[in-house]
Amino acid sequence: MDQQVSQQGTNLQARHGDGIAARCPHGDFAQHPEPHRFTLAKSAVPPGQLRRPSPELPATWISRARPDGLADKRAAGGTSATRQPAVRTLGTVDPARHWRIEMDHLHRSAVAHHRSQPGPDRVATPWLALLAGPLSYGIAAPALVLDDLAEVLGTGEQAAAAGVTAFGWGIALGTPLLAALLARRGVRAILTVATALLAAGTLLLVLIPSLPALVAGAAVQALGSAGLTVTAMKLADSPRRMGVAAASLAVVGATGPLTGAVVADMISWQAALALPLLAALAVPAARRGATPPDAAPASFDPLGMVVVAMLVTAAVVVPHRPLVAGPAALALLLLLVARMRVRPDGFLPAAVAGNGRFLAASALAFALGVVNFALLYAAPELLREHAGWDGTRSGVVLLAPYLFGGFCSAFLVAASGRAPRRVVAAALLVAGAAAPLLAAVTTAVPLLLLAMALASLAAATGQGVLALHATGVVPASHRAEALGLFNLAYLLSVAFGPAIAVTLW
Numbered sequence: 001m002d003q004q005v006s007q008q009g010t011n012l013q014a015r016h017g018d019g020i021a022a023r024c025p026h027g028d029f030a031q032h033p034e035p036h037r038f039t040l041a042k043s044a045v046p047p048g049q050l051r052r053p054s055p056e057l058p059a060t061w062i063s064r065a066r067p068d069g070l071a072d073k074r075a076a077g078g079t080s081a082t083r084q085p086a087v088r089t090l091g092t093v094d095p096a097r098h099w100r101i102e103m104d105h106l107h108r109s110a111v112a113h114h115r116s117q118p119g120p121d122r123v124a125t126p127w128l129a130l131l132a133g134p135l136s137y138g139i140a141a142p143a144l145v146l147d148d149l150a151e152v153l154g155t156g157e158q159a160a161a162a163g164v165t166a167f168g169w170g171i172a173l174g175t176p177l178l179a180a181l182l183a184r185r186g187v188r189a190i191l192t193v194a195t196a197l198l199a200a201g202t203l204l205l206v207l208i209p210s211l212p213a214l215v216a217g218a219a220v221q222a223l224g225s226a227g228l229t230v231t232a233m234k235l236a237d238s239p240r241r242m243g244v245a246a247a248s249l250a251v252v253g254a255t256g257p258l259t260g261a262v263v264a265d266m267i268s269w270q271a272a273l274a275l276p277l278l279a280a281l282a283v284p285a286a287r288r289g290a291t292p293p294d295a296a297p298a299s300f301d302p303l304g305m306v307v308v309a310m311l312v313t314a315a316v317v318v319p320h321r322p323l324v325a326g327p328a329a330l331a332l333l334l335l336l337v338a339r340m341r342v343r344p345d346g347f348l349p350a351a352v353a354g355n356g357r358f359l360a361a362s363a364l365a366f367a368l369g370v371v372n373f374a375l376l377y378a379a380p381e382l383l384r385e386h387a388g389w390d391g392t393r394s395g396v397v398l399l400a401p402y403l404f405g406g407f408c409s410a411f412l413v414a415a416s417g418r419a420p421r422r423v424v425a426a427a428l429l430v431a432g433a434a435a436p437l438l439a440a441v442t443t444a445v446p447l448l449l450l451a452m453a454l455a456s457l458a459a460a461t462g463q464g465v466l467a468l469h470a471t472g473v474v475p476a477s478h479r480a481e482a483l484g485l486f487n488l489a490y491l492l493s494v495a496f497g498p499a500i501a502v503t504l505w
Helices: 095-116 125-132 135-144 146-153 162-185 187-207 211-235 239-266 269-273 275-288 302-317 322-342 356-387 391-397 399-418 421-441 445-472 476-504
Strands: 003-008 011-016 020-023 039-042 062-074 081-091
Touching: 125 211, 125 239, 125 275, 135 146, 135 162, 135 211, 135 239, 135 269, 135 275, 146 211, 146 269, 162 187, 162 211, 162 302, 162 476, 187 211, 187 269, 187 275, 211 239, 211 275, 211 476, 239 269, 239 275, 239 391, 239 399, 239 445, 269 275, 302 322, 302 476, 356 391, 356 421, 356 445, 356 476, 391 399, 399 445, 421 445, 445 476
Parallel strands: 039 062
Antiparallel strands: 003 011, 011 020, 020 039, 062 081
């Protein structure tokens, strides 16, 4: 917000971009030995023009513009009008203290007013949903077409599922890598790179029907999807917009298996695997909302990047090979901590990884994701055991709780900005703990569906709300990296949740 301050004689003027002006008749009152009085008026002039406060206002009183706006004063002829501030007398107070209070209030009001005005560079919320949501197709869409893939590739379903595993690894690895690129190079660069990766991976999946191409194509496609999703969440600059972006991931994930099966039946299995490419439709709109990098490009930290990549890979493998991957992940974590101390401004910024509130938000998001994905994978078995339903019927019925959680999360994230953070975190924690407990102790189908709805609602809401919290507690120059690391924590739950479900159920 533009500020212009000038002192002429004994009058101090301050001008903010939304038409606020103030003056002090005694000069710099912050250094004045005695409390004195100044005037504050809201002008009707356009932003960007300096306007002296009305000389009609008494310089011996603090005055504030009334909520009902400006009063008209007609000229003697009645044909012209001048707009003068309507003011209210508040009294005599210490000006230094009230100057700080008033200027802070005006600053926040101007920022809120600016955000409420749709600018030409602001990406519309539906485009953000389209940019982020299709990532979930890469995880969910192949679920019901694995038999077709196995038949075409001449392998078993377990081998065909390697493509889904590769996609999960790709989004886990791509999220912090491309978030770092976003912080250093800005939105336009990340959109170009991510779109190229998404298109290249999709071409590999569609044109080369072999298992190596399936694995490589899914991994490259996931890297691009991760970049577009991080960008969408970076451009979501309000709780409402963040809620829509997070809800799109949940809704697409809930409908993904059914959508993939329908597309495979109507077109081909290649078309089902190409569904993440839908995100590219939102890229032109997102480029119009391009923002400059958060910070000047720092010197590249290749060792830090390699250690992070190896740590992510080990963490993804931990649920499947805990005896091997567990110690490796721990050793890499210690190495990364040591590297962070040597290069606090390196690939993993110390201002992010060393922030306790950021780590708490990321840990809670990971826990909520583990609960959600564990119940998602346990749901068919629980419904078969307690209700005798087959997989197809269970899949259709499960749409209800997961769509409920996805859609409602958009409204809850938008409303979370008006609630204390500790209250929101406590509510998420209670919902996330109640869901698995309810699923473990009940055999009634309605209560099982309620547990799944709670898990979906807590995870989808937590991803949006906690992302805002996590990025709000770090320096502005590191918010893109913080967003990438936060999403990495949430996405790692995709690897741990199903493994826990297989173990418990």
